[in-house]
Amino acid sequence: MRVSVIGCGHLGAPHAVAMAEIGHEVIGVESDPGRCEALGNGIAPFFEESFEDLLVRHTSSGRLRFTTDLGEAADFADLHFITVGTPLREDGHGYDMAQVIDAIRSLVPLLSRPATIVGKSTVMVGTVERLQKIIDDDARVPSVELVWNPEFLREGHAVRDSLFPDRIVAGLTSRQAREAVEEVYAPILDHGVGLILTDPPTAEVIxxxxxxxxxxxxxxxxxxxxxxxxxxxxxxxxxxxxxxxxxxxxxxxxxxxxxxxxxxxxxxxxxxxxxxxxxxxxxxxxxxxxxxxxxDRIPAAIRLIEKAHGGPIDGRTIAFLGTAFKVGTSDVRDSPALRLAERLAERGATPVIYDPAAIAATRELHPEFDYADTAEQAITDADLVVLATEWPEFAADPELPADTADLVRHRVLVDVRNAVKPGPWLAAGWEVWQLGRGPQRP
Ligand SMILES: NC(=O)c1ccc[n+]([C@@H]2O[C@H](COP(=O)([O-])OP(=O)(O)OC[C@H]3O[C@@H](n4cnc5c(N)ncnc54)[C@H](O)[C@@H]3O)[C@@H](O)[C@H]2O)c1
The missing domain is CATH 1.10.1040.10 (N-(1-d-carboxylethyl)-l-norvaline Dehydrogenase; domain 2)
Structure with missing residues (x-):
C-alpha cells in the first residue's frame, strides 16, 4: 500500500519505518527541513532503540523517503497518517490543535482521488467530529474518510511497539475506512494482534x-x-x-x-x-x-537528597546520572530528571551531568550546566551521586559501585528511580537512599 506519514517526530518517524518494515511504500512529510533532510539521509534526529537501523535499511531500499512537500504525499499515497504534535495549550486548558488542523486543512484540498486519513496524534474527545467538518467543506473529491487510530507506543520501545502493539484501536464510521485500516495493518493483524473497531468518540476516550x-x-x-x-x-x-x-x-x-x-x-x-x-x-x-x-515528586526527591547529604546542598557537587525522561530515549521533554537537576542548581548545587543518550538535548536547553563524558567522570570528586534515569549502565552495572568508590568524596548514592539493587553498592561501601525506603548502609 502507498502511505504517507505527516509529522515525523517521536511518533511519526518510528511509525514511518514500521510501515516500511511491514511492506508498504512510505513517504514521510516533515515540515522541519533539517529533520527532514537528516531522516532522508538515514540519520536519526533522536535516539530510539533500533530506529536508526530500520531507517537506514528502508531509506536505502527506496521503500521509505521523506519530503517537506505535502503535495508530493497527496499525489503518492492513498492513506495518510497524521502524526503531528498536540502540545498542551499555554493556559493548560486542553491541546493546542494548530498542527493537526493545519495538516488536515493543507492536505485535504490537495487530494485528487478517494483517500483515507488516519489520525494518530493524541486528541481530545470531539476532535474527529470537528475535523470531519473541515474535510467535508474542503475536499475536492468525494470519499475522503477520517479514522482516529490512537497510538499507545512507549518511547524507548517505539519501533517494537509499532510493529507488535498490544492492540490496534480505530474509531471510524464507514466501510471504506474499515477496509483501509484492515489493509494497512494486515501484516500486524496476521500476527494475532487484536483490532478494536469502534466509533470515533470511543477511540478518543480510549x-x-x-x-x-x-x-x-x-x-x-x-x-x-x-x-x-x-x-x-x-x-x-x-x-x-x-x-x-x-x-x-x-x-x-x-x-x-x-x-x-x-x-x-x-x-x-x-x-x-x-x-x-x-x-x-x-x-x-x-x-x-x-x-x-x-x-510533589521533585520536592520529595530534594528532601531525600538533603537527608542523604545531611543538610542543604548549596555549594555541593552532585554527580547527576541521567536527564532523559525515561530509559531508552534521548527525549528530555517534561523530564522529571531534568527538572530535578534544575531545582538542585537553583538551590546552589552544581550538578555534573552524564546521560548516555540525552546530553546533546540537555545541553541545548542548559548550556550553563557542567557535563561529563562518562559516569565515572561525573562521579569523580562529587559530594554525592544522584541516579535520575534508570539506564542499565548505571542501574544494573555491577562494576560501577566498586569502580567509582574511590573517585567520589562521599559514598552516597541517591537513587530517585528506585532502580538499583543495593547489594553491589553496599558491598563497595556506599550508602544507598531510595524513595519510600529507609537508608541502606554498608
Ligand atoms: N512520542 C510518543 O511516544 C507518543 C506516543 C503516543 C502518542 N503520541 C502523540 O503523537 C503526537 C506526536 O507526538 P510526538 O512526540 O511525535 O511529537 P513531535 O513534536 O516529536 O513530532 C511532531 C512532528 O510533526 C512535525 N510537523 C508539525 N506540523 C507539521 C505539518 N503540517 N507537516 C509536516 N510535519 C509537521 C514537527 O516538525 C515535528 O517533527 C502527539 O499528539 C502525541 O501526544 C506520541
Missing amino acids: KSAANAFLTTKISFINAIAEVCEFVGADVNTVAHAIGADKRIGHDGMRPGIGYGGGCLPKDVAAFTHRVGELGARNAHGFLTAVESINA
Missing part, C-alpha cells in the same frame, strides 16, 4: 483513559512510597508483593520521581481540564489527585 490509568498507577505507588516513609516500611517490597496479584500487576509500579515526557503530563492535564468542563466531578477530582501527587 487513549485519554489509557494514559489516565498509567499515570494513576505511577501516582498510586508514589503515594504509597510517602506512606512508607512515615512508617519506616519498604515501598519496593510493597510494590513487589501487591504486584504479584494478577489484578494489580508489576508493570508501572516502580516508585520514583513521577511520570514525564512529551505525552503523559500534557495528556492527563488536557483530560483533567476537559472532564472538569464536562462536569464529570468524580473523574476531575480523581485526576487532579493523580497530577498533584506527581507534582
